[in-house]
Amino acid sequence: MRPRRSAPAAAGALLATLLALTSCGGPAEREAGDRRAGCIRDFSPDQDYFPVKSKVTHATNFTLRYEKSYQVLTVRQPYPKAAPESYVLVRCGAPKPRLTGELAKAQQITVPVRSLYSASTTQLPLLTETGAAGVLTGVADGAYVVSPDIRRRIDAGRVGQYARGGGIATEKVIGARPDVLVSAGYDDPQYPKLRRAGIPVVSDAEWLESTPLGRAEWIKAMAALTGSERRANQVFDGVVTGYTRAARAAAGYGAPVKVLSGSMYEGTWFMAAGGSYVGRLIRDAGGTYPWAGRTGTGSLQLSFETVYAKGGDARIWLTDQTWRTTADAKAAHSGFGRLAAVTDGEVWTNTKALGPGGGNDFYQRGVLHPDLVLADLTAILHPDRSPGQHRFTFYRKVSRG
Template sequence: MPGVPRVLAAAAITGLALSGCSATGTDTAPPPAADGCITDFDAETDYFPDKSQIVDAENFHITYENSYQVLTVDEPFSGASPEAYVLVKCGAPAPELTGDLADAQQITVPITSLHSGSTTHLPSITELGVLDVLTGVSNGSYVTDADVVERIGSGEVSEYAAGGTIDTEAVMVAGPDVVMTGGTDDPAYAQLRAAGIGVVANAEWLEASPLGRAEWIKVVAALTGTEARAAEVYDGIRSSYLAVAAEAAGAEPVPVLLGAMSQGTWYMSSGGSYMGRMFTDAGAQWPWQSETGTGSLPLDFEAVVAQSADAPTWLVVNNDWQTIGAALAADERYGSLAAIGTGHVWNANNAMGPGGGNDFYERGVLRPDLILADLVAILHPELLPDHEFTFYRQLEP
């Protein structure tokens, strides 16, 4: 039932060996009930005919048994040890496990209610066609998806951390099947687990590759029983991304200036970072491209200007800038940049939500192919002459 936690108590007796995620069941399951649950359990039947194959993501994996799957997040938040979640098909008995899985959370799937800790989860939920499962968001003001905004307004979706702190009592009263984290830790999670609410880490942001992050749609699919749909969606995104990257691969690299000042520091994409990989795939060239670290490089203004001031194109993400004048008002030193003179200043704020959230950070995680297409159209307009921009827009004079 919605609002009632469905986490099962883990027991510890004889362990069960886990099969590889590529295993395929040979038995035919009895017809499920209308809600997809098992009505006549048979221990020899494979109840997961659609199994996710993980291609690009490196921070999670899924293995299967006949009546449950094991989702393991290798690094649920930065520096953390792996966490495993036993996802049991509804109608099946709770498996009795030992070893590393003895104390793992057991969660009945498909879930009927989900509290989401990050707007980056929302596109996966909508693409999988399970928006009715969403019952909570941490902060509604950052949401850009119109359907989710409407559900927040109607009260179908509640906010549970609008001030930045999880309202533990409110979550316990709502009783979602799962609270999905945004890839960080919080003391409230231990309390929620103790109350019988599943807490599943979504640490997509720790993936270094754009496609790796997008593939976390398969984690949402594991919880909602939509593996076949997730494979279809992800395969389409992957094919689209690789096709656009192939278009740009033969083009002459274009010098670019990346990032901007934030609280006295210029955060520059390294070549090994999430955005750095996209800039490289789009045919961009910048001085810090050979840096292999996965994070941004904190630099001062002078260091950036010394090496990138002459770049004719500037790519930035700033929610507030609509014009070049707004950029100069933020820091008059930007006036020394060549891109200010050429007018080729492109800002990823073309799709903003009603509360000020930026869809670049929401839908862009699932759709790196759309970001890449924008970048290729900016840097190599001859390759995509009829492109309609999704996330980027050229700043007005």
């Protein structure tokens, strides 16, 4: 057992820690380098270099464990059916830890990172809302980015594009040498090559979470890379508060409202299972649909006639199409004109906030802010509770025509 430090020694150690955590790097570092404000000057193995920590409370697909000079980020399922992966995030200025067992071969990444390549637009709000957008130096394809700030950085050449059209330009990534590439929760045959070249690849598999708050909490995983834990905790706490408030209000609005959900693609209706992210949002907004009892977390593939037989009488349809009028819906499929929501009900689409390239903020900022999504849905399902007062963020009503 180590002896306790005297009060003066402890105070001196605390001062040294605070000084170490307020400086790092030199003027030669790239623009994003000033994010590395947590670098250690005089390393001490007894100091805790993570004064602000994140506690994972809703997400189930990742964990964070803190040691004195490094964190262990573990993604339980980096992509469907994959084995868990752990990443050792070492505070800059600290020596790399010598680890054994399962962590012996884990990727070690110096944090806060100075440059980050992002594979998914869902990750961008995690950076912009924590003040860490400066570390972003690459996106897969900038066409679908909605954030005006990120688009300006792309246009100015400060953020590159490394997978336009889908395929990773591997040599381009290796030449740029980002500190980390954050994947979109899918495997890619180019990732092993990047790792062999010294480019760490970290999986962001938030889409495998089944709850809205679980997906939003991945802001803490991103914050572990960027050193923005304090702000991430504040943002997520606000999301939880807003979401909980809206769900509690909807629970007191009486019997659930029957809705129709999903859309048809190439002759198949994709319907969210009841245990999915979308299913949970509908339930928490005070809605229900015939497949709400299906416990799966993915989408069900159904025929139009099956959907019509069980859900065709629903007077509210929640979809993701860009229709402006119900005439557009009727033109898209001959059967849509038979749906009650189209004939004399309401059709709502989550395409209110589209970027100039067609990207949908519902799938970007909406992932981080299910509180705002839930507020929209609650106003749609229960319009009498706050008539004319709600300002929609992601949903808009399709006009009759």
